[in-house]
Amino acid sequence: xxxxxxxxxxxxxxxAIAGLGLFGFGEFWRLSAIRQHPGWLxxxxxxxxxxxxxxxxxxxxxxxxxxxxxxxxxAVLYQANCGQCHGGPxxxxxxxxxxxxxxxxxxxxxAQERSAKEIFWFIxxxxxxxGMPAWEGRLSRAQMLDLTAFVTALPSLSPVEYKExxxxxxxxxxxxxxxxxxxxxNVALGDAERGRLLMRLHACRSCHEIPGLVGxxxxxxxxxxxxxxxxxxxxxxxxxxxxxxxxxxxxPAVDPLTAMPxxxxxxxxxADMAAYLYQLxxxxxxxxxxxxxxxxxxxxxxxxx
Amino acid sequence: MKWLxxxxxxxxxxxxxxxxxTVTTLVNGYGCGSCHVxxxxxxxxxxxxxxxxxxxxxxxxxxxxxxTHETLTRFIMDPQTVDPRSAMPxxxxxxxxxSLxxxxxxxxx
Numbered sequence: 001x002x003x004x005x006x007x008x009x010x011x012x013x014x015x016a017i018a019g020l021g022l023f024g025f026g027e028f029w030r031l032s033a034i035r036q037h038p039g040w041l042x043x044x045x046x047x048x049x050x051x052x053x054x055x056x057x058x059x060x061x062x063x064x065x066x067x068x069x070x071x072x073x074x075a076v077l078y079q080a081n082c083g084q085c086h087g088g089p090x091x092x093x094x095x096x097x098x099x100x101x102x103x104x105x106x107x108x109x110x111a112q113e114r115s116a117k118e119i120f121w122f123i124x125x126x127x128x129x130x131g132m133p134a135w136e137g138r139l140s141r142a143q144m145l146d147l148t149a150f151v152t153a154l155p156s157l158s159p160v161e162y163k164e165x166x167x168x169x170x171x172x173x174x175x176x177x178x179x180x181x182x183x184x185x186n187v188a189l190g191d192a193e194r195g196r197l198l199m200r201l202h203a204c205r206s207c208h209e210i211p212g213l214v215g216x217x218x219x220x221x222x223x224x225x226x227x228x229x230x231x232x233x234x235x236x237x238x239x240x241x242x243x244x245x246x247x248x249x250x251x252p253a254v255d256p257l258t259a260m261p262x263x264x265x266x267x268x269x270x271a272d273m274a275a276y277l278y279q280l281x282x283x284x285x286x287x288x289x290x291x292x293x294x295x296x297x298x299x300x301x302x303x304x305x
Numbered sequence: 306m307k308w309l310x311x312x313x314x315x316x317x318x319x320x321x322x323x324x325x326x327t328v329t330t331l332v333n334g335y336g337c338g339s340c341h342v343x344x345x346x347x348x349x350x351x352x353x354x355x356x357x358x359x360x361x362x363x364x365x366x367x368x369x370x371x372x373t374h375e376t377l378t379r380f381i382m383d384p385q386t387v388d389p390r391s392a393m394p395x396x397x398x399x400x401x402x403x404s405l406x407x408x409x410x411x412x413x414x
Binding site: 255 | 354362365367393
C-alpha cells in the first residue's frame with residue numbers, strides 16, 4: 001500500500017514538473033497577440049491540429065458531384081463572410097485581421113494543401129481558440145458546400161478574375177491613411193528589429209516565408225529570405241531601397257496584376273521592413289564592409305529572440 | 306509531338322536528381338541558369354530572377370496568374386503577355402520548348 005502511494009507521488013511530481021516546463025519554455029504566460037509562439041511549439045501545435053482534423057474530416061460527406069467552382073454569387077458570399085479575415089487573391093483582409101494570432105491564412109494556399117473534406121470541416125466546425133468561427137447554424141449546408149467548392153477553386157483564379165467576381169460585394173472598410181509616398185523616406189534610418197515586428201503585425205508571414213518569423217510552410221508569395229539581394233523586386237522593379245518602400249507601401253500601384261494586396265503599410269513602416277529584409281540578405285551591390293556590419297547585427301538579433 | 310510524349314514519360318518515370326538531357330540543353334541554350342537557381346541543373350545559379358524549385362507548390366506564376374501548365378508555358382514563351390511589367394526578357398522560346406520546360410519545372414522534385 002505504502003509502495004503504491006510512493007509511485008503515485010513520484011508520477012504526480014513528474015507530471016507537475018513536465019507541465020511547468022511546458023508552461024515555462026512554451027512561453028504560455030505570454031498572452032499578448034504580438035508575441036509569436038516559439039518555433040518548436042508552433043510546429044507541435046500544427047502537427048496535433050492537422051492529425052486530428054485529418055481523422056475528423058474523414059467522416060465529412062460531400063455530394064457525389066462535388067467539384068471546385070467559382071460563381072459570382074458564392075464569390076459575394078465568400079467576400080462578405082470570409083474575405084474580411086482571409087482576404088482573397090489580390091484582396092487584403094480587413095485591418096483587424098492582420099493583428100490576429102494566429103493570422104487567418106490566405107485560402108488559395110490552403111486549398112492547394114488540404115482536401116475539400118477538410119475545408120468543409122473547418123467551415124462547419126470552426127477552430128477553437130483560433131478566431132475561426134463555426135458556421136454551422138449560420139450558413140445552410142448548401143451554402144457551406146458552395147463555399148467549399150469556391151475555396152477549392154481559389155488557386156485557379158487570377159487576382160484580376162477574383163476582383164471581377166466580387167466587384168459587387170462591398171469591400172471591408174480600410175482605416176484611412178496617407179497613401180502618398182513622400183519623396184524621401186530615409187530607408188537607411190529604418191530599424192530592422194522594428195521592421196520584423198511590423199511584418200508580423202501586418203501578417204506578411206501568412207503569405208511569405210520569412211526567417212525570424214514563425215508560421216506555416218506557405219507558397220502564396222515568394223520566400224523572402226533572399227528578397228533583399230535579388231536584382232528585381234517582385235520581378236518588376238529594380239531593387240533599390242526607395243523602390244522596396246514603394247512596393248511594400250502599395251503593390252497594385254506598381255503592378256496592377258499582382259496578387260499582393262495593399263496592406264495599408266505607411267512609408268515609414270515600409271522603411272523599417274525594408275531594413276529587415278536587407279539585413280536578412282544584403283542588396284546586390286552592397287560593399288563588403290556593409291556586409292560585415294549586417295553579419296554582426298544579424299547575430300545580435302539572433303541572440304535577442 | 307511524339308518525342309514530347311516520350312519525354313513526359315521520361316519525366317514521370319525518372320524521379321532522379323539529374324535533369325533530362327533535353328531540358329539541360331534548353332536551359333543552357335537560353336541561359337535560364339544565368340538568372341535562376343534550378344537545383345537539378347548544374348550551373349544554374351543565377352540570382353536575377355527567383356529560384357525555380359518546388360515549382361508545382363507555388364500558387365502563382367510570376368505573382369499574377371494561377372500556376373497551371375498553360376500559364377507557365379505562356380510565361381516562358383513571352384513573359385510580357387502574362388505581365389507587361391515583368392522584368393524577365395522575352396527569349397524567343399518556341400511553344401514546344403516552353404511546354405517542355407514548364408512540364409519539367411512543374412514535375413521537378
